[in-house]
Amino acid sequence: MAVFIGAIDAALPQTQCTRCGYPDCRHYAQAIARREAAINQCPPGGQEGVARLAAITGLPALPLNPDNGLEAVRVVARIDENWCIGCTLCIKACPTDAILGANKRMHSIIAEACTGCELCLPVCPVDCIELDNASGDATGWAAWSPAQADDARLRYRKHQQRLERAHGPLDLSPADTAADASAATAATTAQTAQAAAVSAAALQNTAASKVQLAAPAATDKKAILAAILAKAQQQQGGNRSS
Numbered sequence: 687m688a689v690f691i692g693a694i695d696a697a698l699p700q701t702q703c704t705r706c707g708y709p710d711c712r713h714y715a716q717a718i719a720r721r722e723a724a725i726n727q728c729p730p731g732g733q734e735g736v737a738r739l740a741a742i743t744g745l746p747a748l749p750l751n752p753d754n755g756l757e758a759v760r761v762v763a764r765i766d767e768n769w770c771i772g773c774t775l776c777i778k779a780c781p782t783d784a785i786l787g788a789n790k791r792m793h794s795i796i797a798e799a800c801t802g803c804e805l806c807l808p809v810c811p812v813d814c815i816e817l818d819n820a821s822g823d824a825t826g827w828a829a830w831s832p833a834q835a836d837d838a839r840l841r842y843r844k845h846q847q848r849l850e851r852a853h854g855p856l857d858l859s860p861a862d863t864a865a866d867a868s869a870a871t872a873a874t875t876a877q878t879a880q881a882a883a884v885s886a887a888a889l890q891n892t893a894a895s896k897v898q899l900a901a902p903a904a905t906d907k908k909a910i911l912a913a914i915l916a917k918a919q920q921q922q923g924g925n926r927s928s
Contacts, residue, residue: 690742691719697738699830700838701730702781703803705755710781710842718743729755730802732826760821760829761802767792769814776806776815782841783848801838 695715717723725739740747787793821829
């Protein structure tokens with residue numbers, strides 16, 4: 687079984703994007719091996735990825751499930767450093783440690799290490815992360831080489847090891863049922879909505895919009911940071927009282 691799971695995992699692009707409904711590519715591979723998940727739930731792998739999984743598992747090559755996303759070009763995240771407030775939320779969300787920075791310091795993305803998973807987007811409270819096309823017209827596996835997948839897998843494993851050293855063993859139980867997958871999606875949606883609300887409240891204090899200014903004034907960035915911290919403290923106080 688381990689060899690079978692390894693072969694399936696090797697056919698996945700290792701973006702660790704969670705769009706398949708599982709916490710990472712390895713857990714999705716395990717679910718496929720146990721016949722608990724279909725082979726058409728990986729948008730980054732595209733239809734070519736489905737064909738590879740079909741050849742390994744002997745299952746029919748179904749069309750990519752649009753509920754998990756659409757096949758598209760490979761993207762790389764880029765931070766607008768003029769608007770980054772140094773909150774570190776994107777650093778914590780990145781599965782391959784492709785973001786450099788520190789608390790209240792400008793963050794930067796290592797383009798070569800970014801898998802385009804987009805997990806940094808919903809957690810950014812000031813919407814300062816953009817996605818750039820990194821593959822031209824190529825999509826799926828045509829936009830992502832086996833060497834890149836191997837590097838992403840290695841970086842993800844090192845990321846996990848770093849977290850385990852800091853916090854102990856990680857609980858990455860796969861979504862064994864559709865209900866679990868739906869709950870994970872709902873949680874992500876809630877986090878996105880919360881980040882959007884915080885961002886909106888913060889940007890109301892800004893004197894000028896991003897479109898009008900090439901770079902925000904220092905006072906504007908302080909106002910944004912103050913609003914975000916106040917919101918977080920308010921939420922923490924509500925959680926303690928409930």
